[in-house]
Amino acid sequence: MVLIGESINIISRKIGEAIRNRNKKPIQELALQQEEKGADYLDVNIGPARKDGPELMEWIVEAIQEVCKLPLSLDTTNPEAMRAGLSVCKESPLVNSTSCQEERLSKVLPLAAEFDCDIICLLLTDQGLPRDVEERVSLALQITERANSLDIPNERLWIDPLMFAVIVDQKQVVSFTEFLELLPSLILPPTKSTCGLSNVSQGIPDEELRSIMNRGAYCICYQAGISSAIVNVLDDSFMEVVCGIEKQGSVDKYLEVVDSDKKVKLEKTIRVLRNEVLYCHSWLEI
């Protein structure tokens, strides 16, 4: 499983401030911390960056590369900023992302072809988020065909079926995992897959509960065969689950060896994510 560290994010107060002041230090520290905790890639999320996009992306990529050799996942919707970042990356980066919207396909997909790098494809259209598994299947086929027409091979595509917040729509989490299970037989040769895992816990009003929801989501993504995820590697309890599953080779085997309190919490969380039990903030107490 390829882990993409999520923490360099303009939405975070500390990083937002560091970006505005062009202060490298907090960003470099976060890069090193995530590397130490086991990140394989670092997501660099500067948002839409309407003002100074190219200059900002170039600055932040160079700041990170001064201290850290990990490949970067350049996370912006600004195509000029994406190009500027791609031009200065030393390790082959990940373009995060194109969607299935014509505007994005025509501007961002050619960048992945030109720079010969991997690209995340969000299953998102002008009509918004996909409603069910059928819509995700249809979008995945369309975007793969479009990429192939630019000579981008399937191995370079990381399909992101969009992880929803469980408090917004539990059924969407189910069709998300159903799609991941279908993906290997849907497209050949196979593409890769990824998601913003922590999206699942957005809106949960407690940090510990958020972390538990993220751990449960990791379990269902792993079981569905996802090949990577954008995650909070700085959450030690989360990483304990990631490493435990890796060591045991499956979620079920991990649940057999983990202590009983953690096992019960994970199992209750997985039941919510499978929509077998209705979500409420006190899901662990029921």
Ligand code: THG
């Ligand atoms: N798919 C792809 N890229 C993505 C997403 C996706 N990039 C952005 C996002 N979604 C994934 N990254 C994050 C980063 C942080 C959080 C969630 C997803 C998060 N942060 C805390 C919060 O907002 O409460 C803490 C922020 C802070 O540090 O202050 O939840 O889906 N391809």
